[in-house]
Amino acid sequence: MKKIIASIFALSVAVPMISQAQKGTKKAYSFSNLPVVAQTSFKKDTFNIINYGAKSDGVTLITKSINDAIVACNKKGGGVVVVPKGLWISGPVELKSNVNLHLQANAILQFTRDFSQYPLVQSNWEGLPQMRNQSPLWAVNQTNIAVTGSGIVDGGGDAWRMVKKSKLTESQWKNLVASGGVLTEDKKTWYPSQGSLEGSKIKGNPGEISADKSADYYNNIKDFFRPNLLVFTSCKKVLLEGVTFQNSAAWNIHPLMCEDVIIRNVYAKNPWYAQNGDGLDIESCKNVLVENSTFDVGDDGICIKSGRDAWGRKRAMPTENVIIRNSTVYHAHGGFVIGSEMSGGAKNIFVSDCTFIGTDIGLRFKTTRGRGGVVENIHIKNINMMEVPGEAILFDMYYAAVDPIALVGDKRDAPKVELLPVNEETPIFKDFFIDNVVCDGAEKAIFVRGLPEMSIANINLSNINIKSKKGIDIQEGKNINLNNVKLTIEHGDPLINIQNGNNVSLKNITYNSADLLFKISGDRNSNIKTSGLDVSKAQKQAEFLAGAQEKSLQINK
Structure with missing residues (x-):
């Protein structure tokens, strides 16, 4: 074990670090000028x-x-x-x-x-x-x-993974338990061995390398890793x-x-049901092409990562210059995903001509406080989706490391909203360009949720056609531009929810009907403008709550 640990640190030292001086000038890419x-x-x-x-x-x-x-x-x-x-x-x-x-x-x-x-x-x-x-x-x-x-x-x-009872049928669960392994005390989770179960009980980071952990410690919970x-x-x-x-x-x-x-x-x-069963995780890589591929997995389908928290920031290697095209994702927590471990950043990502069928979320961008890192210059076009149980398009800075769709018996509490100081642990999402998305069936069309101290910024969505139960929800977002968005929704109360939105432009938004068109809340809303919006289909135009002022919203038909 000593030799193993010695080689570990030798390897980690050999990984090249990128200084600010080495990064050089930015190169502009677009769909007409893709990375090589x-x-x-x-x-x-x-x-x-x-x-x-x-x-x-x-x-x-x-x-x-x-x-x-x-x-x-x-x-x-x-x-x-x-x-x-x-x-x-x-x-x-x-x-x-x-x-x-x-x-x-x-x-x-x-x-x-x-x-x-x-x-x-x-x-x-x-x-x-x-x-x-x-x-x-x-x-x-x-x-x-x-x-x-x-x-x-x-x-x-299958020999390694734990399995949650809630993810199997009764017959599948009985057969799994009969095959061997051990159950947790509440009988809700199966582990393939006692060592695997014991590893799951250790709080914090059981696999972390430290001088106080002996070879016996690792070997006793080896099955967990x-x-x-x-x-x-x-x-x-x-x-x-x-x-x-x-x-x-x-x-x-x-x-x-x-x-x-x-x-x-x-x-x-x-x-x-494969726990952590991601399809493709591209982490801190440069110059990547993914094409004509299929993913049908237990966690995120195609995912961009760049390290977690302080380790990722220290590595300082963003995932950059990535092309993803002509690919299909069936079951997954997200079709195309960035995060949540994106502390080294991500930039120059180009996704086009992909299909997501039955993914929990379609386009999924997730992070949380503590990550830090900048995700920017993300270009996406020509995406078709069907039967999405969650959001068709999601930006969320309150990722909580849980399945995106709650299972039977799961209790989900809304995150506590509080304003904290901006520091190196504050993540940044900005400069997203998404064009030509069609989705037949989702719980919510578009969800944008930033932090009070760091809004999600410069989000541009155009030519979007979504059939969903709920409409648009924007929280702590600025410079949000939606153009040519068609919504066919089941529940129109409200069609568009905005909480502390700044410089939100809504052009040519069409919809089937709505009880309430706008719900505006929070005392930090400003410059919310619409044009080409038919208000006649809504029973009520707007409602202002929690300090929101009527002057923050300008409706131009």
């Missing part, structure tokens, strides 16, 4: 894992064989390591420079459910350095690497193409501090 992502290139030489002793019998571990093939390929200048059709059982696989790990059709690379095959190593969880079990597919400081083909990579995540399926750290020129990545213990695909990453035609799949 460098591509991989491999020699044609092939290294078949069968030639290194691998057996496709569904029993024999091929960990040594597949890693030996990768090492041999790397030493000879690179090429393609071939995983033929068949069922291959393996422990962790380390990818090395100039190696393309290629899974042929009908190949299943099944990572073993034997936890002893995964050593405890320094890794990362939600942006914080942690002790965790080694990820099944991993690489550190490698260049020109790929996982390609049309096979399946299965992380064996679920690994992400694929983690590539500080790598350059990465390609993931054609492969299905499924059944991850925690996050599915996780490029971390990488540069020039292409993710194309992949399928990320997890059970909908």
